[in-house]
Amino acid sequence: RKYFLVENSHDVIWAMDLKLKFTFATKSVQDLVGYTTEEWVGSPLYRHCTRQEFMRMAKITANSIKNYKKFKHIRFETTFRHKNGNNIPVEIIGKLIFNKFGLPIGYHGTTRDITERHKVRNDLAREKALLLSLINHLPDRIYFKDRQSRFLIANKAVAEHIGVKDVSYLIGKTDLDFYPIKHAKQYKIDEQNIMESQQTVINYEERVKNPDGKLGWTLASKIPIKDENGVVIGLVGISRDISDTKKIQKDLRIAKELAEQSNELKVNFIANVSHEIRTPLNAILGFSNLLKDEFTDTG
Numbered sequence: 001r002k003y004f005l006v007e008n009s010h011d012v013i014w015a016m017d018l019k020l021k022f023t024f025a026t027k028s029v030q031d032l033v034g035y036t037t038e039e040w041v042g043s044p045l046y047r048h049c050t051r052q053e054f055m056r057m058a059k060i061t062a063n064s065i066k067n068y069k070k071f072k073h074i075r076f077e078t079t080f081r082h083k084n085g086n087n088i089p090v091e092i093i094g095k096l097i098f099n100k101f102g103l104p105i106g107y108h109g110t111t112r113d114i115t116e117r118h119k120v121r122n123d124l125a126r127e128k129a130l131l132l133s134l135i136n137h138l139p140d141r142i143y144f145k146d147r148q149s150r151f152l153i154a155n156k157a158v159a160e161h162i163g164v165k166d167v168s169y170l171i172g173k174t175d176l177d178f179y180p181i182k183h184a185k186q187y188k189i190d191e192q193n194i195m196e197s198q199q200t201v202i203n204y205e206e207r208v209k210n211p212d213g214k215l216g217w218t219l220a221s222k223i224p225i226k227d228e229n230g231v232v233i234g235l236v237g238i239s240r241d242i243s244d245t246k247k248i249q250k251d252l253r254i255a256k257e258l259a260e261q262s263n264e265l266k267v268n269f270i271a272n273v274s275h276e277i278r279t280p281l282n283a284i285l286g287f288s289n290l291l292k293d294e295f296t297d298t299g
Contacts, residue, residue: 015097015108020045020061023106032090032113034083050087053078057092061107064096068104072096077114089118128153132167139240144225146234147195149174149188161241163211183209191222195232198224205242216243 012032015024025040033040033048046054057078064071074094079087094109135142135155143154151158151170159167162178175184194201202221210216220239224232 009110010112012111013108014040014111015106016045017106018065018104020058024108032111033080033088048080049078050081061094065104068096068098074107074109080111089114091117141239142237143170144234144236145191147232149191152234161210178211180209180213191235191237194222195224195235198226198232200224205246206239216241217246218242 009026009028010031012029013024013026014022014029016022021044022041025037027037029040030036035043045057049057057076060074060076064074072095075092077089077091080090082088091112091114092109093112094107096104097106097108099105132153132155135153136157138155139157141155141157141161143158144152146152150172151174154167154170156167159165159170162170164170164178175187178184179187200221200223203219204221206218206220208216208218218239219242220237222235222237225234225236227233
């Protein structure tokens with residue numbers, strides 16, 4: 001029964017000696033790379049991959065043999081050359097074989113076709129490149145963070161704001177690596193609250209302290225990101241600096257207050273001047289009326 005399972009495994013089950021020459025392979029090797037088991041067994045590893053990949057694998061196996069008491073397993077991705085000349089992406093998982101004296105004499109393991117995995121990975125890489133191309137041409141600061149508030153993706157505007165030359169320097173880091181600690185801790189608390197509550201926050205004004213230590217204002221939106229099971233795995237943030245806008249609003253408010261004060265002063269001044277002028281005019285008018293009455297009586 002065990003032999004049946006081995007022979008009918010979709011993965012290639014193999015064994016090789018310390019010279020990296022195959023000593024055993026299941027018939028699935030033909031489905032993977034086009035060689036029969038008779039053709040494969042006895043062939044050296046270097047015949048089935050590029051020189052560069054062989055040198056890399058030889059280095060990995062040599063290191064595991066040298067440190068066999070510590071590293072008994074190997075696992076890596078590489079490419080095998082199909083009999084028709086095409087390169088097949090594969091994953092190799094191997095384990096050292098030991099003799100009765102506890103010394104390594106070879107490897108046995110499995111090799112799996114990961115063409116579909118590569119396709120998915122390449123599709124994701126292409127989509128990520130398109131996303132970065134889009135957001136890098138937007139003036140707003142756009143970023144994606146994981147559940148621990150670490151940067152996963154960020155555009156150039158974020159890097160410029162923080163003061164680093166390349167976006168890659170941000171990946172895996174948090175605001176604590178760039179902002180004053182008091183403010184960075186508060187930013188993280190706010191983000192964790194958004195992810196915990198799963199509540200989207202749109203266009204809220206936030207008082208911030210920039211990496212250069214200057215206080216400013218930001219208009220920010222933060223949206224929790226969920227996986228296919230509805231579990232929050234991070235958030236996306238969009239923000240823009242509105243410090244100049246807030247300064248203009250403040251200047252306009254001050255100008256309005258000064259204008260209102262000026263208008264009030266003008267009204268009070270006119271009222272006072274009117275009173276001051278009216279008082280002597282009333283006396284003159286009264287005296288004039290007396291003169292008029294006097295001339296009327298004598299006439």
